Amino acid sequence: MIETIRRANAAQACMTLFAGQPMDWATRRHxxxxxxxxxxxxxxxxxxxxxxxxxxxxxxxxxxxxxKFADLVELMDATGLERIAPAMARPGDIIALPSQPGDGFGCSLTVALSDGRVLAANELTGCFETVMPVAFVAAWRV
Incomplete structure (x- = not known):
């Protein structure tokens, strides 16, 4: 029970700081x-x-x-977090979604919320939003 509350609080903190905010490289909001x-x-x-x-x-x-990281997936693997199946993600876990081919990043990192939703940077609006992903690259247990 305490773990569930801690995860919910972590996901909510991410929502408070990022949801509705524009993605901005200059302020390092990415x-x-x-x-x-x-x-x-x-x-x-x-x-x-x-x-x-x-x-x-x-x-x-x-x-x-x-x-010497080929992409963000390799960087995340180097953090020492356990790799999990995206369907096993709980609130606060990190899920990598596909990004534009050839962008050099290999994926876009998101934070799992609940009910299969994630907090992600939406390339169309340029803001962080809650989305329901349909394709995954990898996921890590935080």
Missing amino acids: CGRLAAQSMMRMGRNAKLLNACRAKTVRGVLSYLKRN
């Missing part, structure tokens, strides 16, 4: 920071995600390349 926020709220180390201080897409891609 999917990596969203995932880091969930990890920190759940008491996990988000050092690899927070180490990137880049304020542009190019800077983030450079960070991935410098640290």
Whole structure:
């Protein structure tokens, strides 16, 4: 029961900070920071995600390349979180959704909410919104 409440609180904190807000590389409000926020709220180390201080897409891609990560999936695997099936995700877990082919990231990181919904950056509106994903890349237990 306590674990459920802690997860709900972590997911709600992410909603409070990101939902309805525009995605903005200059203020570092992007999917990596969203995932880091969930990890920190759940008491996990988000050092690899927070180490990137880049304020542009190019800077983030450079960070991935410098640290020898092919994409965000490899970066998330390096955090030490357990990989799970996306259907097993509970609130606060991180789910990677497909991104635009050739964007260099390989996926977009989201935070699981409840009932199969996730908090994600919507490329069409440019804001963080609650969405119901239909395709997945990977997921990690936080």
